[in-house]
Amino acid sequence: MQLDISKDSLHVYEALASETRIQILNLLSQSSMNIKELAHALHMSSAIITRHIHQLENAKLIRTEKIPGKSGIQKISKLVVDKIEITFPTTIYPNFKMRSLELPVGHYTDYNVTPTCGLASSKDFIGHVDEPKYFMDARRMDAQIIWFTQGYLEYKVPNPLQTGEQMELLEISFEIASEFPYSNNVWPSDITFYLNGHTLGTWTCPGNFSDIRGKYTPSWWEDANSQYGLFKTIRISKHGTHFDGEILSALALDDLDITAELLTFRIAVEKDAKNIGGTTIFGKGFGNHQKDMEFKFYYSEKC
Structure with a gap:
């Protein structure tokens, strides 16, 4: 992903400006996970993790897909970016x-x-x-x-x-x-x-x-x-x-x-x-x- 110093890139910087979201990215860099697994790993509620996931999705840093699970359809999040470059004016x-x-x-x-x-x-x-x-x-x-x-x-x-x-x-x-x-x-x-x-x-x-x-x-x-x-x-x-x-x-x-x-x-x-x-x-x-x-x-x- 390539960013610049403009409002167009601001949503990515905002998504990265959180210790919790950084922890989520680190976990997803190891394997894809669902909300429940992330919540358990970070000792947080699923509702809080869901809000963080939405912000990372909006920044196009992760992608969430629906797949069949043991108890029906589950949402799995995975990392889709492995490098970010910033171009300064x-x-x-x-x-x-x-x-x-x-x-x-x-x-x-x-x-x-x-x-x-x-x-x-x-x-x-x-x-x-x-x-x-x-x-x-x-x-x-x-x-x-x-x-x-x-x-x-x-x-x-x-x-x-x-x-x-x-x-x-x-x-x-x-x-x-x-x-x-x-x-x-x-x-x-x-x-x-x-x-x-x-x-x-x-x-x-x-x-x-x-x-x-x-x-x-x-x-x-x-x-x-x-x-x-x-x-x-x-x-x-x-x-x-x-x-x-x-x-x-x-x-x-x-x-x-x-x-x-x-x-x-x-x-x-x-x-x-x-x-x-x-x-x-x-x-x-x-x-x-x-x-x-x-x-x-x-x-x-x-x-």
């Missing part, structure tokens, strides 16, 4: 001017992928899954989610800076996960990023997530399929390349042909990677962030 180099552009995930200019793989728009699959030839389908431009096990997608990005403007920082943001047939929250994948033919670095994505439905994932998409990714940001400055604030490599702006009219950005899972767990790239209409890949160009004006 940041201001990067506010003294620089900035231009940005969003690039739809289906607007790649080159590819080489192996199954499992596929593309989909917010309305339907594009072609047949696990057949790489459909990555050349004309409808690929409408893709809002793309996945593959090994290989790469490559994008051409127009450089918006004009004569007399000097790039100080390039920021690339996207929502991404690994790739697993259906989904697996623990499925590491080594994903490598390139810019203009230079290796920016490799990040190990922890999994492919379906513990809860993606905020913008369309209703026709099955619950068992990948629902959302992690929102990640690559920042390339004159001092190196960072991934979510952590150093990714020493590659700096001066090492790249950053003045070219077109920049080439590649996302790859290499055949010699330690963890070949594929990748899933989310655009508008899927996942938890209603945006495509975003490129922000921070610049100063030459005197």
Whole structure:
């Protein structure tokens, strides 16, 4: 689950702001339990536990299902989240001017992928899954989610800076996960990023997530399929390349042909990677962030 500092995430923070509810989450992390079992374990009444369960359900941290029991139908609660990330608002180099552009995930200019793989728009699959030839389908431009096990997608990005403007920082943001047939929250994948033919670095994505439905994932998409990714940001400055604030490599702006009219950005899972767990790239209409890949160009004006 991914949260931010906004009212939209407040119900989750409120659900976690209770010692009793934290104890319930710890118990459910070990096994699914019903109200009576939780009440007995915590030495509380069933009525009190029920109120706490409702708040955890509203926060989408747990799910309660009805199943047959010895004395009829019983409600069993289970944990559906195993990780929470919080994205804090940041201001990067506010003294620089900035231009940005969003690039739809289906607007790649080159590819080489192996199954499992596929593309989909917010309305339907594009072609047949696990057949790489459909990555050349004309409808690929409408893709809002793309996945593959090994290989790469490559994008051409127009450089918006004009004569007399000097790039100080390039920021690339996207929502991404690994790739697993259906989904697996623990499925590491080594994903490598390139810019203009230079290796920016490799990040190990922890999994492919379906513990809860993606905020913008369309209703026709099955619950068992990948629902959302992690929102990640690559920042390339004159001092190196960072991934979510952590150093990714020493590659700096001066090492790249950053003045070219077109920049080439590649996302790859290499055949010699330690963890070949594929990748899933989310655009508008899927996942938890209603945006495509975003490129922000921070610049100063030459005197």
